[in-house]
Amino acid sequence: MSAFPRGSAPTASPPAAKAGIEVDDLIVAVLRTRFNAIEAPRVAGLLSTQGASGQLAMLARAGRQEVGPLVARTMMELPGLASDALVAARRIYFDNLARNLYLRSETAEWVACLGEAGIPCWPLKGVGASLLLYDDIGARQCDDIDLLVRVEDRERAQALAVARGFEPAVLREDAADSDGKAVHLEPQGAVASYILDLHWRIELPRLVPIEHADFWTDHQGGSALPLDLVGTVLCLHLWRHAVTLKTLTDMATFVTRYEDEIPLVRARLARAGAGDGVDLALALVERIFGVRSRFLREHFVKRALLPLLARSLRRPFSERGPYFGWLVFPLQCEGLLRPVGRAVGYWMRPGPRHNRLHPGPRLRRLARVLGRTRFGRVAWWHQ
Numbered sequence: 001m002s003a004f005p006r007g008s009a010p011t012a013s014p015p016a017a018k019a020g021i022e023v024d025d026l027i028v029a030v031l032r033t034r035f036n037a038i039e040a041p042r043v044a045g046l047l048s049t050q051g052a053s054g055q056l057a058m059l060a061r062a063g064r065q066e067v068g069p070l071v072a073r074t075m076m077e078l079p080g081l082a083s084d085a086l087v088a089a090r091r092i093y094f095d096n097l098a099r100n101l102y103l104r105s106e107t108a109e110w111v112a113c114l115g116e117a118g119i120p121c122w123p124l125k126g127v128g129a130s131l132l133l134y135d136d137i138g139a140r141q142c143d144d145i146d147l148l149v150r151v152e153d154r155e156r157a158q159a160l161a162v163a164r165g166f167e168p169a170v171l172r173e174d175a176a177d178s179d180g181k182a183v184h185l186e187p188q189g190a191v192a193s194y195i196l197d198l199h200w201r202i203e204l205p206r207l208v209p210i211e212h213a214d215f216w217t218d219h220q221g222g223s224a225l226p227l228d229l230v231g232t233v234l235c236l237h238l239w240r241h242a243v244t245l246k247t248l249t250d251m252a253t254f255v256t257r258y259e260d261e262i263p264l265v266r267a268r269l270a271r272a273g274a275g276d277g278v279d280l281a282l283a284l285v286e287r288i289f290g291v292r293s294r295f296l297r298e299h300f301v302k303r304a305l306l307p308l309l310a311r312s313l314r315r316p317f318s319e320r321g322p323y324f325g326w327l328v329f330p331l332q333c334e335g336l337l338r339p340v341g342r343a344v345g346y347w348m349r350p351g352p353r354h355n356r357l358h359p360g361p362r363l364r365r366l367a368r369v370l371g372r373t374r375f376g377r378v379a380w381w382h383q
Contacts (some may be wrong), residue, residue, distance in 0.1 A: 002086075008049075010338065012058050012298055016278060021381055023057055023058055023061045023312055024061065024065075024245075024313070024314050025232065026046060026047070026050070026054075026058050027058060027061060027062050027065065027067065027071055027245070028245070028288060028289075028313075028367060029043045029046060029065065030043055030047075030078070031070070031071065031074065031245075031249055031289065032289050032290060033074060033078070033132050033255075034070075034074060035082055035104050035252065035253075035256055035289050035290060035291050036290055038220060039282070043078065044078045044079050044080050045080070046118070047075070047078060047080055047081065048080035048129065050371070051082060052082035052083075052084045052085055055075070055082055055084075055085035055253050056079060056084065056085055056088055058071070058075075058190070059071065059072060059075070059077055059088050059089060059092060061382075063092065064193050064316040064318065064319070065244070065245045065246065065316050066141050066244065066245070066246040066316070066317060067141065067245055067246050067249060068092050068096070068141060068247065069092055069096035069138060069139055069140065069141050070134070070139045070140065070141075071093075072089035072090070072092040072093045073089075073093045073136065073138070073139055074200075075089050075119055076090065076093065076140070085333065088096055093138055094138070095128065096138050096141060097137060097138030099142070100127045100130060100138055100140070102125065102193075103127050103142055104127040104137065105196060106145060106192065107123050107126065107127060107147075107195065107340070110145065110147060110196070111147075112121065113160065113164070114147070114149070114157060114160065117152045117156065117157075117160055117308050119149055119150075119156060119157050119160070120150065120153075120216065121147045121148060121149045122147070122148040122156070122165065122215060123145070123146065123147060123148075124146035124147065124199060124202070124225075124232065124233055125146055125237060126142045126144075126146055126149050127140075127142050127232070128224055129230070129234070129250065131254040132143065132224065132230065132253060133250060133257065134253065140250070143194070143195075144195040144196065144197055145193050145194055145195075145196050145197065146197040146199060146341060147196070147197070147198055147199065148180075148199045148202065148215065149198065149199070149200055149280055150212075150216060151200045151201070151212075153200075154200040157198055157234060158183060158185070158198060161185050161196060164186075164191070165188050165189065165191035165192070166185035166186060166187055166188065166191070166192075166196055167185065167186055168184065168185055168186075169183075169184040169185070169186050169195070170183070170184070170196060171329055179204065179205060179206055179346075179350075180201075180202055180204070181199055181200065181201040181202065181204050181205070182197050182198060182199040182200070182201070183197075183198050183199055184196075184197055185197075188343075191273035193356060199211050202215075202232070202233055202236055203236050203240070204346060206346040207329070207330075207333075207346050208236065208272050208273070208274045208332070208333070209273070210232070210269075210272050211268075211269070211272070212238075213273065214226075214268075215229060217239065219304070227261045227336025228261045228264035228265055228268070230254070230258075231254055231258065231261045231262065231264070232260075232268050232269060233301050233316050233379050234247070234250050234254050235251065235265060235277055235278055235281055235332075236275075236277075237268075238250075238251050238273075238277070238281055239274075239328070239329050239332040240325075240329065241325075241330070242312060242317075242320065242324055242325040242328035242329055243284070243312050243313065243316055243328055244312075244313065244316070244317045245313050245316075245327060246317075248281075248284060248288060248289075249289075251281050251285055252285040252288075252289045252291045255282065255285055255291055255293050259293055259294070259295070262282070262293060262295045263295060265278055266278040266279075266295070269332075270334070273333055273334050273338055274332045275332050275334050275335065276300070276302055276331065276333065276334045276335075277331070279296070279297050279301055279302070280305070280306075280331060280332065281308065282295065282296045282297075283296060283303055283306055284298075284309055284310065285374075287306055287310060288310060293323065301336070307330060309328070309331075312328060314334050316369075
């Protein structure tokens with residue numbers, strides 16, 4: 001099974017925005033007003049030139065970019081929005097608000113059930129991040145519930161989830177992979193309308209070997225993670241999703257609100273050999289949103305990759321193929337050789353069912369990835 005979720009079939013692109021402005025550029029311009037209010041009048045003027053059809057196209061595209069509710073909420077605050085677009089923006093935002101209220105209730109119930117079974121857990125990202133980052137439970141699009149449990153509790157936690165009507169989306173043998181980080185549990189029947197991602201690690205240990213001891217020191221029974229750990233999770237999430245507009249917006253907001261935590265985030269990821277991920281994230285946040293951190297390193301080799309990473313923002317996560325992530329994800333690892341070494345180490349790991357090396361299938365699989373990556377890089381460069 002790939003370490004990255006497979007993207008769905010590409011959907012039709014929305015109509016091009018008027019006045020020669022790309023829809024994605026307009027979406028970024030709207031999001032930038034959240035970090036610099038001085039830009040709001042200029043962006044409102046740009047929106048007014050798009051008319052109802054252009055504004056509706058923006059909202060549709062923002063939905064595919066997984067920032068629909070946040071863009072809708074921001075557009076509602078800008079003058080000059082067409083009446084049809086205003087109605088659509090309100091519907092998008094309030095529908096997401098209703099869903100997030102439901103997910104918050106479900107998350108609290110999971111934390112309580114696990115706690116009663118003697119299993120401490122942390123909610124990751126999700127509705128909690130919407131409140132922590134945006135002070136608005138309806139601002140962030142949340143599709144599932146992510147919970148982190150201790151490695152030694154994962155089997156009991158999964159058994160509890162099965163008893164509550166959830167089943168692994170993969171074979172049980174694969175769900176028990178010692179090199180894994182989470183199991184995706186799908187509701188059976190009408191027990192829920194979300195997937196439960198039950199984590200025992202926040203990242204694959206062969207790729208980014210994070211030390212988890214800090215997550216369980218002075219655990220407070222489901223309260224929010226310490227801020228430096230939140231920043232660590234958000235940075236890893238950015239790279240896990242190969243730099244999407246949603247994950248970069250989350251990171252930019254974290255930098256804006258909790259910049260003092262950045263040194264701790266970098267130190268923790270540097271110990272795991274992934275410190276470059278913080279530096280690239282900070283540089284990209286400045287390039288796209290104009291948010292400059294005082295902890296940004298001015299000169300580092302991988303800064304030359306920023307134009308490519310900026311281009312990747314134009315491709316929604318759902319429209320990325322299963323191998324797209326391997327172009328981007330390893331870049332967070334420090335140096336030039338470590339990204340390759342860790343990627344190869346992951347692909348050549350023992351199989352989860354028999355815990356034995358299977359060099360033949362692994363090599364063929366790796367060859368397919370490298371071949372598709374080569375052609376994908378050419379397409380990405382010219383995109």
